[in-house]
Amino acid sequence: MATNATAGGTVMPPASADTATVILKVENLTKRFGPTVALRDASIEIRAGEIHALVGENGSGKSTLVKILSGVHTPNEGSITIDGKVHSRLPSPRASQAAGIFTVFQEVLSAPNRSVLENLWLGVDGVLRSRISHNEKVTRARAILQELLETPPSLDTLVEDLSLSDRQVCSIARAMLRNPRILILDEATSALDFDSRTRLFDVVRRLRSTGVGIILITHRMDEIEEIGDQITVLRSGATVGTVSGHAWTTKQLVEMMTGGEHLTQPTARAESRVRPVDAPVLLRTEELVLSPGKAPVSIAIRAGELIGLAGLEGQGQDTFLKALAGLHPAPGRVLRVHDDAETPITSHDQAHAQRIAYVPRERRGESLYEWMSILDNFVAPTIAKDAVRGFIRPERTSKRFAKYIDLLHIKLGRSSDAIATLSGGNQQKVIIARWLATEPRVLLLNDPTRGIDINAKRDLYRLLAQLTSEGLAVVMLSTEVDEHIELMDRVLVFSEHACSNELDRSSLTRESLVASFFGKEATDVSTH
Ligand SMILES: Nc1ncnc2c1ncn2[C@@H]1O[C@H](COP(=O)(O)OP(=O)(O)OP(=O)(O)O)[C@@H](O)[C@H]1O
Numbered sequence: 001m002a003t004n005a006t007a008g009g010t011v012m013p014p015a016s017a018d019t020a021t022v023i024l025k026v027e028n029l030t031k032r033f034g035p036t037v038a039l040r041d042a043s044i045e046i047r048a049g050e051i052h053a054l055v056g057e058n059g060s061g062k063s064t065l066v067k068i069l070s071g072v073h074t075p076n077e078g079s080i081t082i083d084g085k086v087h088s089r090l091p092s093p094r095a096s097q098a099a100g101i102f103t104v105f106q107e108v109l110s111a112p113n114r115s116v117l118e119n120l121w122l123g124v125d126g127v128l129r130s131r132i133s134h135n136e137k138v139t140r141a142r143a144i145l146q147e148l149l150e151t152p153p154s155l156d157t158l159v160e161d162l163s164l165s166d167r168q169v170c171s172i173a174r175a176m177l178r179n180p181r182i183l184i185l186d187e188a189t190s191a192l193d194f195d196s197r198t199r200l201f202d203v204v205r206r207l208r209s210t211g212v213g214i215i216l217i218t219h220r221m222d223e224i225e226e227i228g229d230q231i232t233v234l235r236s237g238a239t240v241g242t243v244s245g246h247a248w249t250t251k252q253l254v255e256m257m258t259g260g261e262h263l264t265q266p267t268a269r270a271e272s273r274v275r276p277v278d279a280p281v282l283l284r285t286e287e288l289v290l291s292p293g294k295a296p297v298s299i300a301i302r303a304g305e306l307i308g309l310a311g312l313e314g315q316g317q318d319t320f321l322k323a324l325a326g327l328h329p330a331p332g333r334v335l336r337v338h339d340d341a342e343t344p345i346t347s348h349d350q351a352h353a354q355r356i357a358y359v360p361r362e363r364r365g366e367s368l369y370e371w372m373s374i375l376d377n378f379v380a381p382t383i384a385k386d387a388v389r390g391f392i393r394p395e396r397t398s399k400r401f402a403k404y405i406d407l408l409h410i411k412l413g414r415s416s417d418a419i420a421t422l423s424g425g426n427q428q429k430v431i432i433a434r435w436l437a438t439e440p441r442v443l444l445l446n447d448p449t450r451g452i453d454i455n456a457k458r459d460l461y462r463l464l465a466q467l468t469s470e471g472l473a474v475v476m477l478s479t480e481v482d483e484h485i486e487l488m489d490r491v492l493v494f495s496e497h498a499c500s501n502e503l504d505r506s507s508l509t510r511e512s513l514v515a516s517f518f519g520k521e522a523t524d525v526s527t528h
């Protein structure tokens with residue numbers, strides 16, 4: 001196992017200085033999907049009472065490893081030792097759960113038309129040894145949701161009526177109710193809003209103190225910094241090394257992830273962009289009311305601007321973005337400005353015709369055609385561009401797609417493969433490519449870097465900076481504070497379904513932004 005050395009052969013500190021019991025030992029796993037080698041040589045050791053971050057570029061094999069541990073995939077080679085018992089495989093999710101492993105997956109998995117309570121306990125009777133009474137189920141469900149959410153939903157609420165973040169919290173609560181020995185969070189934090197993530201980390205720390213081993217898969221360096229005790233890096237399906245949570249730098253991790261110094265520089269802001277205050281207005285809102293009785297929002301979006309939408313979850317930023325996309329008509333007006341003419345946007349088709357593109361937040365359901373190929377997913381809204389005298393010319397589509405494979409570093413086998421064979425981050429890149437290919441004048445992005453690795457994120461930032469310098473206007477909802485700081489010309493902060501604050505580049509700091517979420521001055525609140 002390569003736990004003590006980086007790719008360059010540098011000796012790293014030991015994986016863990018303490019002597020806590022190793023509860024999970026994964027050795028030399030391999031996994032092939034036809035010609036694709038998803039894992040070549042993956043090894044990791046998890047100790048009791050440890051939060052172990054598993055990191056790597058999109059497509060490096062993290063989810064495959066997790067799916068093997070969850071009994072979803074069978075490895076070709078290697079072994080898994082849980083509490084001293086060696087398994088060559090975990091034959092089913094049930095076997096994995098019986099061994100104490102519970103996983104919260106990247107894409108929120110739930111039964112949408114069932115209640116919160118039903119979702120929390122779904123399938124439990126076959127997993128836990130003793131049956132749990134209805135009253136106990138209610139009491140325990142309430143307790144965990146109260147710990148995880150400031151305002152927990154009623155247990156009768158249908159899951160489909162919850163926000164994406166709250167649905168993800170339910171998946172997390174579901175795993176916690178199973179009393180895991182090993183809890184795996186596979187990018188489970190990426191759909192969470194700021195407040196829910198803070199609460200989740202408190203709960204995770206509590207679990208750690210009770211001896212649970214936690215595997216945290218994340219692309220966010222701030223999360224690793226905040227709670228990672230150990231960090232294992234995967235590259236191209238193999239473990240590169242493990243470093244201690246107290247002794248790493250972003251540069252070092254990126255070197256381990258990429259095998260070189262490939263960290264793209266934070267370009268967008270570093271190029272000292274000047275906010276284009278005199279550029280033509282492309283889109284504006286006039287007295288747009290996001291919720292009855294709330295203050296209307298009137299703003300102008302200019303060519304070349306990068307505007308962030310921020311705030312705690314459910315404060316109106318999502319409604320605002322969707323209103324701009326014609327998806328959520330609200331009282332007031334959204335106007336597309338072109339030369340001297342103004343066209344009211346009242347439907348999504350109309351927004352599309354006016355070259356306003358919208359990238360939804362949730363891949364599943366909202367934007368991914370899971371049964372279709374990678375190329376078909378890319379080309380859906382722009383296929384007409386590839387028609388010559390009424391016939392589609394596939395080579396034209398492939399050529400257009402090739403440009404985005406290159407720009408966004410999309411990792412794929414053949415573009416005719418099913419989109420489901422791509423890693424989550426690469427699926428997201430295909431969706432972004434799809435909308436960029438419409439050559440929009442206004443690009444509306446709903447938390448687009450969810451699940452995208454650090455280098456790909458930086459590539460996207462650079463691309464957005466380049467496109468805005470060519471006159472595109474970008475409005476981007478992001479749940480990642482650092483993204484606003486790094487990228488935006490200005491950030492609109494939403495609170496109680498109104499735009500409560502606007503922070504210009506010059507006043508944008510982590511502290512000022514987080515403080516404004518809570519309607520406070522920067523000095524009143526800590527960012528952690
Ligand atoms: N069911 C499958 N069929 C074919 N190939 C697959 C399948 N699942 C994963 N792969 C391939 O295995 C490789 C590893 O994918 P995996 O999802 O494990 O990466 P990851 O590190 O979790 O990426 P991300 O950060 O984007 O989620 C990728 O090349 C992916 O395309």
